[in-house]
Amino acid sequence: MRYSELSNLYTRLEKTTLKTLKTRLVADFLKRTPDELLDVVPYLILGKVFPDWDERELGIGEKLLLKAVSMATGVPERELEGAIRNTGDLGESVALALKRKRQKSFFSQPLTIKRVYETFVKIAEATGEGSQDRKLKYLVNLFMDASPEEGKYLTRTVLGTMRTGVAEGLMRDAIAEAFEVSPELVERAYMLTSDFGYVAKIARTEGNEGLSKVKMQVGKPVRPMLAQNAASVEEALKEMGGKAAFEIKYDGARVQVHRDGERVLIYSRRLENVTKSIPEVVEAIRESVRARKVIIEGELVAVGDDGRPRPFQYVLRRFRRKYNIEEMIEKIPLELNLFDVLYVDGDTLIDLPFSERRKRLEEAVSESGRIKLARQLVTDDPGEAEAFYREALELGHEGLMAKRLDSVYEPGNRGKKWLKIKPTMEDLDLVIVGAEWGEGRRAHLLGSFLVAAFDTNSGEFVPVGKVGSGFTDEDLAEFTRMLKPLIVREEGKYVEIEPRVVIQVTYQEIQKSPKYKSGFALRFPRYVALREDKSPEEADTIERIAQLYRLQERFKAGK
Structure with a gap:
């Protein structure tokens, strides 16, 4: 199966915001995926190489990747860096470099999904003396044979910055649709094994009966209650x-x-x-x-x-x-x-x-x-x-x-x-969904952040305030580095951020507010800490904020 087919799927997913269409596109692709690739493809579609619990990681930063692309294309690294400033997206910049590729390979072969995955495994398992040189060689070989579109998505996969809008819930539904099995049984099997590749194979080969028999396995973490x-x-x-x-x-x-x-x-x-x-x-x-x-x-x-x-x-x-x-x-x-x-x-x-x-x-x-x-x-x-x-x-x-x-x-x-x-006026764990570029000496940094709570009814993250205080310059530099790959839209100084990063926020009180869709706003919110241990779905909910608001008002009334 050609990697170009997967790249084409990424492109189509990126062009639509309709969840039903995304689900159908992923389901159709899973149907066509050969058995020997079915344990790998779900993760590649999610923009990953391995499950979160797998110890292996690629360990490649922007600098090494740019060097590999430069060696593969003949485009100097400084030109690549300039292109990134113009496009704001390393993946797009790599695609442009591949379009003007100066190096020609006499033994070029089309990329296959199997080859791409096996190369990623070699990169992840390269350790010890000379490992960086080996990783570089593996990357150069991929980019030498990649089309511009393939290079764009290879880059995003390597850096973990895929922007196709495919999350775990959508993958669950796509597996159910592809193999005509119960979404609830897919969900159960995934919660017990945290392994979409394994679940997809069971769904295809054993159907609902096989999914219902899935048990937890030592070595594969169970999704926490x-x-x-x-x-x-x-x-x-x-x-x-x-x-x-x-x-x-x-x-x-x-x-x-x-x-x-x-x-x-x-x-x-x-x-x-x-x-x-x-x-x-x-x-x-x-x-x-x-x-x-x-x-x-x-x-x-x-x-x-x-x-x-x-x-x-x-x-x-x-x-x-x-x-x-x-x-x-x-x-x-x-x-x-x-x-x-x-x-x-x-x-x-x-x-x-x-x-x-x-x-x-x-x-x-x-x-x-x-x-x-x-x-x-x-x-x-x-x-x-x-x-x-x-x-x-x-x-x-x-x-x-x-x-x-x-x-x-x-x-x-x-x-x-x-x-x-917990005590009533506790801090909240909220998700960053937007930000604004700073001014003056902080113009190159994201300086204030729109934070949101999870709405369990709609499944959306709804804003509850902007946090601009509590950050050191070092914090802002780190958040800018972390969030830039997650920018999905820019409008003037404002950027919309893919909801991936959770922060702990303190505040003076909760107010009713018509300004935000949530109906609430935090008064004088202040950054406390990055919550790397929490996923966005584990952030505080609008229900919790409403509960805290009611308790706060009862306290004010002396009840």
């Missing part, structure tokens, strides 16, 4: 039917641990493999987890010298560190608080009630200095639960989680079986 918010302990107890398991809500990073004998893998809440960055936690798991084959979940917390939790950003610093890890182990010690178990020694547990899963977790884990069980209180007494809530806050934690004792584990679902209880 999510929680909604409760205004108070009393509200949570009422929602839970009068009795609940309350657990401390730790201010850390949620992780999913997979163990198969001595092999331990740790995934972030966004399913990124963070195992190598926290070796002391891996070793502690081997010592404390009795089960030999297990999938467990917990919250990784950074601990200060005084034993109190440090802000979750410290854990993210550990996740990002690739070198001098031993030094970071000393600077930022970590503690893992386990709160759920999904699989133990061949038994899938997600359909068991939470109370039973907690027992199985206690049987599977022996607590140690680094490995703890999340502190829990099972009660029907509001006063007792309120005292536990106050204790959690005094200890420096975020608040409490309330969990139905009979709740099953629902991968990827945000329901009311789990509820978060």
Whole structure:
């Protein structure tokens, strides 16, 4: 199958905003995809090479890519850089360079999807001395044989800046349409395996029956079950039917641990493999987890010298560190608080009630200095639960989680079986959907950001305010670098941003506002932190903002 066919699909997807048409285009392409490519193509359509949980990454930046294109085309790098300033898009600039290619290959061969993917694998697996030179050679060979359109999308795939509007929900629907299977079963299989390639193959070869039999696999992370918010302990107890398991809500990073004998893998809440960055936690798991084959979940917390939790950003610093890890182990010690178990020694547990899963977790884990069980209180007494809530806050934690004792584990679902209880005027996690270029010395930087909450009814991100304070010059430079590839439209100084980046925002109060589609606006919003651990779909919702607004107004009225 030619790569030009995939490039043509990208082009057609980019030209339409209609979700139904995009779904049909992807479904038709999947139907035509040979069996041997079906586990690869869904990710390439999504603009990726590997699933998020795969340790492999291409590790290619703009500079190396420009060098490869220059070598393949004969166009000097400085001319390529000038073209980028004019087009604002590296992919378009590469396409222009390929149109005026000065180098001719006597052995040029059309690109195939198989060749492109296998080259990407070689690039990702190139390590050690001379690896950058090998990566460069692999890239040059691809661009030597690429058409302008192919070069454009090779570039975007390499840099992770595809702009076709294909997200996970659309891929789910496309697989269902292509192979005439239930979207719900596709969703279930994906939530259990986080692997669209595997799910697409099962859908084609085994249909609904095969999808219904898909089970979780150690080594493939399960989409985490999510929680909604409760205004108070009393509200949570009422929602839970009068009795609940309350657990401390730790201010850390949620992780999913997979163990198969001595092999331990740790995934972030966004399913990124963070195992190598926290070796002391891996070793502690081997010592404390009795089960030999297990999938467990917990919250990784950074601990200060005084034993109190440090802000979750410290854990993210550990996740990002690739070198001098031993030094970071000393600077930022970590503690893992386990709160759920999904699989133990061949038994899938997600359909068991939470109370039973907690027992199985206690049987599977022996607590140690680094490995703890999340502190829990099972009660029907509001006063007792309120005292536990106050204790959690005094200890420096975020608040409490309330969990139905009979709740099953629902991968990827945000329901009311789990509820978060946090202080009323809490910070919000919002998605950047727009920005404006700065002025004066900041004219080359994006200087203020339009932030949005998730509307669960429409599936859209709806703005709730502009954030322009709280950023250092270094922050603005980093956000500009991060967001430029996500710009989908420019109008004067304003740019529309693909909703991919989540930030934590504090504010003075929430106001009603006819200015925004959401109906709400944040007064004096201020940037707090980048939430790299959260996907856009995990951002705070309009429902939550409306709830906070009502609580705020009740507080003002003294009720």
